[in-house]
Amino acid sequence: MQRKGSVKYLHQAKSAKNDEFYTILSDIEKELRHYKPHFKNKIVFCNCDDPRVSNFFHYFSYNFKQLGLKKLITTCYKSINLDSFTENKSEKAIYLEYTGENKNNIPDPEEIEIKHLKGDGDFRSKECIELLKQADIVITNPPFSLFREYVEQLIKYKKKFLIIGNWNAIVYKGIFRLIKEDKLWIGINSNRNFSGFIVPKHYPLHGTEARIDENGNRIVSSNNTCWFTNLDIDKRNEDLILFKKYDENEYPKYDNYDAIEVSKTADIPIDYSGVMGVPVTFLNKYNPQQFEILGSNRDVNQDPNKVYGRGSLLNGKETFKRLFIRNKQIGRIKWK
Numbered sequence: 001m002q003r004k005g006s007v008k009y010l011h012q013a014k015s016a017k018n019d020e021f022y023t024i025l026s027d028i029e030k031e032l033r034h035y036k037p038h039f040k041n042k043i044v045f046c047n048c049d050d051p052r053v054s055n056f057f058h059y060f061s062y063n064f065k066q067l068g069l070k071k072l073i074t075t076c077y078k079s080i081n082l083d084s085f086t087e088n089k090s091e092k093a094i095y096l097e098y099t100g101e102n103k104n105n106i107p108d109p110e111e112i113e114i115k116h117l118k119g120d121g122d123f124r125s126k127e128c129i130e131l132l133k134q135a136d137i138v139i140t141n142p143p144f145s146l147f148r149e150y151v152e153q154l155i156k157y158k159k160k161f162l163i164i165g166n167w168n169a170i171v172y173k174g175i176f177r178l179i180k181e182d183k184l185w186i187g188i189n190s191n192r193n194f195s196g197f198i199v200p201k202h203y204p205l206h207g208t209e210a211r212i213d214e215n216g217n218r219i220v221s222s223n224n225t226c227w228f229t230n231l232d233i234d235k236r237n238e239d240l241i242l243f244k245k246y247d248e249n250e251y252p253k254y255d256n257y258d259a260i261e262v263s264k265t266a267d268i269p270i271d272y273s274g275v276m277g278v279p280v281t282f283l284n285k286y287n288p289q290q291f292e293i294l295g296s297n298r299d300v301n302q303d304p305n306k307v308y309g310r311g312s313l314l315n316g317k318e319t320f321k322r323l324f325i326r327n328k329q330i331g332r333i334k335w336k
Helices: 006-015 025-032 055-062 126-134 144-156 167-171 175-180 280-285
Strands: 043-046 071-076 094-098 114-116 137-140 160-166 185-190 197-199 218-220 225-229 259-261 275-278 291-296 323-327
Touching (some): 025 055, 043 126, 071 126, 144 160, 144 175, 280 323
Parallel strands (some): 137 160
Antiparallel strands (some): 071 094, 275 323
């Protein structure tokens, strides 16, 4: 069952450039446990995080020695609040560099020197870019309204990353190109595996699963969220087990492409070598050694007369979002 209202609210937040969605610690712990080997002797940068309230800072500071980190850097935009759930604005942007030293072995940000940035702390600012250059891995929940620009910067500076984004970003211009080129992929948890996001008190609570938790935090849930990363994970190397055989009566061809419609990832035929249109949720099972991603029916930059482009029609009706793939393990096909 879809979480009614919450997804619509996140779309409205994007349009209004409301980016105050704070990640729940349990969701961070649930994802990060799959990446622990990546962190040894590394500098982690959380460049959208006020250390005074960020659960990303909490996770990495409390697990600093266990992960074997070299350094943790956090920065935040100046409008982030000292108490994130008031409408008062901070006058200065801050940053923190943590190397595991603290009193009483408790990484309290109040006991760690918090420094002020000269600028506003925007991740695109010169100061923050200089900090980015130091980092090995960037991990955060970036501004929802600036997701594409944020990813472009990570790619430009050749950074490893694990970030939270909207599931619909899969078909964004630029993001989909990175997915096709195997420079970005989906993390472990997505959609309903997210508990939700903490929002400030001036945000209304929408949706059937919006709630106030036992600590008084206001939570908005969504089934349209995922982790994006370029860190290798085990599931990316696991073959999708296929069991169905191709039957032309069961797999209709599109009106406008020489490709078959496969409405469920589990129904991908084991013996079909041609192009298949599959739901975008296929990316949760995608192994680049097993499949090749050719395009998307939302890829407006492609020639619509070729194998993939804008739209995919069945009996004159356009299907929902589809990725066009082929099984690399059956044999290559040639397209004119």
